[in-house]
Amino acid sequence: MIDPRILRDEPDRVRASQAKRGASPDVVDRALEADTARRAAIAAFEEKRSAQKTFGKQVAQASGDEKQALLAQVKQLSAEVKDLEAAQTTADEAWTTALKAIPNVVADETPAGGEDDFVVLEEIGTPRDFAAEGFEPRDHVELGRMLGAIDLERGAKVSGSRFYFLTGVGAQLELALVNLAMEQARGAGFTQVIAPSLVRTEAMAGTGYLDQGGGEDIYRIEGEDLYLVGTSEVPMAAYHSQEILDGASLPRRYASFSPCFRKEAGSHGKDTKGIIRVHWFDKVEMFVYATLEDAADEHQRLLAWEKEFLDKLELAYRVVDIAAGDLGGSAIRKFDCEAWIPTQGKYRELTSTSNCTDFQTRRLDTRGRFGDRTGPIATLNGTLTAITRAIVAVLETHQQADGSVRVPQALRPHLGGLEVLEPVSR
């Protein structure tokens, strides 16, 4: 949730942000009304409660008839306190609901508009010209089959559509990518984490995911208060919930591995072929707790680390500044790195990094201690590598005419020195 002070003191800033997202400003006024009502309810309750407490002390000291007389008087007061407390609770819940309905206030730099209004910040590398090389590129499905790396048929047989098995060099490739990512993260001072991929409602709601379309894309475990996470951003955001972190310890950087589960409910018919869009994949995610002042700079650093990794995979990609309407509700700004996918003839998202400022920490009750006071802190997240999409980009980009795939230099040490993935006969 956003800072209530911004809502109170600068409601127009919030309205402007809503406009930039292409969303209604009504939520702002509803929240302001709820705030006024809540504060009135608090004042009413506290006044009566204070009177009740004073009375209670007299009761404790009195005895006999005097005590009975006091008890008779205070009984009515007690009933009033109870009603006012209930009213306060109701008003407070209404306020929280209204406040949570407001997405984060987007950054000034964030482009206005929707999905198609992104701004390309830079293009790195040059897409391979297969025509000039004299052969037609195979897509990752065919390459995966030839290499014995990806088994979609059996994935569908066992688990249904949008599932896969990684086999042989495919499995090796995943572990190599994970190791390369973790190695880089470790070198940059990140704490490596293996995070739980099932979390409680509290954690899932804290990141803001349940508010976006009511969690349509999220798997829930039947009969239990557990959700399967779509990213380890969720457990890592909840990791320090209800904690006060030493301000001097910031930024705290985590590189977290976890499987990710997504229903992909809203993407029927999209990317049905291959492993571009699947119900489950593994991912190494960077997650950072930082000061509010440092958050924008840290966001750039996360982007730099993402680029460093894509450079190691020797991919052609571009960096995109996502428009306000296409941001998650938690983020004020988001950069995607999109790699060139030869057989699709376009750039596809491989990594994504968001600056969520204090939006998540407010919900999850994570604060910082700065000297003798406590204050809000920021969270940021960024993909180091999402395995399936990395595999797609690597296979398609580095394929050779005979269906073999050249292994990028940086990956070789993690594949036992393997320089080329060769087709296998099955």
Place this chain on the structure above:
RNA sequence: GGAGGCGUCGCCUAGUCUGGUCUAUGGCGCCCGCCUGCUAAGCGGGUUUGGGGCUACAACCCCAUCGAGGGUUCAAAUCCCUCCGCCUCCGCCA
């Protein structure tokens, strides 16, 4: 999964049976000051968090906060219920 025990303001801890000066005890740690060639020791003071009022987001006043949420009561750390977590034993298992 079964049985039992436990959860107090950074850490440890008193208090819970017998509800009411608990505005929660004491120790450790930490912070400020005094003392002191320096350090240590000693002495004095301070030290949960959130919210509301008023305001300079100070001071001050008030409310809540004893794992969480309900309930009983004039009054709950204390009694009752539900949930969560931890520990011990048993069962099961990678």
